[in-house]
Ligand SMILES: O=C[C@H](O)[C@H](O)COP(=O)(O)O
């Protein structure tokens with residue numbers, strides 16, 4: 001039987017306003033592709049999604065910290081072993097820095113194995129007098145600026161599923177097959193530039209971790225416990241035809257799950273509380289995140305909870321705030337206070353990138369590393385004032401030595417952007433900027449935890 005027929009959850013969004021959906025030129029081809037996907041094996045299992053929900057509830061309570069990161073837009077030709085391994089190693093290094101610095105377990109979530117669809121500010125792009133549809137991610141069209149490349153092609157959805165499966169296969173092999181073993185903490189630094197201050201600092205930290213593990217072994221702790229790590233996948237749940245086709249009912253519980261990734265998020269441009277995206281995600285049992293930009297109101301927040309998490313299930317709903325460095329300190333407290341006043345214990349995660357994008361001379365979309373840090377600082381300050389622990393950080397990054405964001409250890413300038421700008425959409429932190437960020441966040445976490453455990457500095461929780 002076609003699994004889609006079993007899951008009404010996958011269908012109730014139809015007929016509601018669905019923002020940012022492609023104008024597929026041939027609906028019959030779309031139908032053939034989604035019917036095919038509806039019989040394809042699920043990429044993730046319900047139990048894994050439930051486990052992530054439980055980890056997110058720990059982060060919401062301040063007992064863990066989320067690290068979510070990867071490309072702005074994965075590209076089909078980019079699912080190579082080197083590129084996937086580079087991102088994984090970067091995330092593992094950042095997680096080691098955060099865990100070591102803040103003595104808190106890190107929940108590792110890739111923006112990987114499915115992050116192929118992009119919402120855009122404008123449906124069209126004009127270059128030298130020629131106007132074509134914008135690039136909406138490899139799930140929809142191709143970024144080359146020709147009419148043929150920009151034509152939406154539903155066959156891409158199957159290619160995205162296949163690339164996601166291949167990526168996830170490698171991720172699972174790395175996470176469970178010894179590569180993520182904490183004993184390899186030095187090896188994760190291999191293959192990257194070693195001349196940055198962050199790389200040197202990382203080497204010293206890795207040596208310290210090695211020493212700690214030797215100590216633990218001497219104390220009789222079983223080193224096999226450090227052999228495997230948990231790693232989850234996530235992407236923006238943008239293309240509802242794709243997500244619906246991959247929705248499956250869990251036989252054990254009868255609940256429906258989006259099986260394209262463990263966690264899906266609703267983007268800033270598709271978070272209309274009465275829209276199709278919120279409706280779809282209200283019907284699946286995965287942990288769900290919502291991006292909140294500076295225009296988010298306290299009423300929006302309550303509507304999301306009513307629609308998506310009426311039972312207030314711990315870990316079900318996370319808020320990824322992307323306010324911009326100059327708005328976070330004003331907008332976030334209003335939302336968090338409203339949440340607290342209504343007994344809402346969501347996991348609050350900062351995305352310090354999407355509110356800080358601008359176009360530099362030369363036409364490159366970029367972000368300043370210092371702005372990114374400032375938004376994280378603002379996010380931490382707001383939490384400190386409210387007496388709660390931040391839930392995590394969400395960033396666009398790559399293991400490659402790209403020059404897409406300004407500043408950081410190598411002090412990338414506007415003139416450097418052209419040298420190695422490879423992103424299909426938004427500018428990503430490169431490897432050394434990612435480690436720089438992790439060290440700074442580890443320090444902020446450490447300070448925050450110290451303050452929270454210091455009775456003289458602790459306010460009553462709102
Ligand atoms: O990644 C996010 C969005 O797709 C992106 O920020 C939108 O960018 P645009 O304003 O160039 O369309």
Ligand SMILES: C=C(OP(=O)(O)O)C(=O)O
Pocket residue numbers: 072119236266267268269291322354426
């Ligand atoms: C589109 C994105 O973000 P936002 O919805 O916050 O703009 C993104 O994360 O790439």
Ligand SMILES: [Mn+2]
Pocket residue numbers: 072073354396425426
């Ligand atoms: Mn982006």
